[in-house]
Amino acid sequence: MAKTSSVEKNNHRRKLVAQYAEKRAALKAIIMDQKLPIEERFRAQLKLAALPRNSARNRIRNRCEVTGRPRAFYRKLRMSRIALRDLGNSGQIPGLVKSSW
Incomplete structure (x- = not known):
């Protein structure tokens, strides 16, 4: 049986991912759009970095x-x-x- 704290930490990460999914997707779309000016893309990258780490999907x-x-x-x-x-x-x-067999 795993530690309860580890399971709860993972559940908390799942909630954060669901909460920030739309915001992260929008910022990533801005970052990946090559037609936008570099300054705007850089600002979006800073906003993405300011979001909680545990809101990233790969941390689940x-x-x-x-x-x-x-x-x-x-x-x-x-x-x-x-x-x-x-x-x-x-x-x-x-x-x-x-x-x-």
Whole structure:
């Protein structure tokens, strides 16, 4: 089980990303527009840098929904390999069968 503070920190980052998504997208569009003057693009870059760091999408860590484990994460199921195996063995994931040969 992951530390509760780590899971909460990640949840806080998700909220910040959702809150600042439109503003970041607008500023990035200005920065990438080559037709605009360099001064205006530079001002947009300074505004983007002034936004909170945790509002960047790449700072979100994929974590297991069950345990909060950050590694060995299956995106499709949103859980770690350990939680997947435990739930699969107990028959709580439909269509998942333990392999044996």
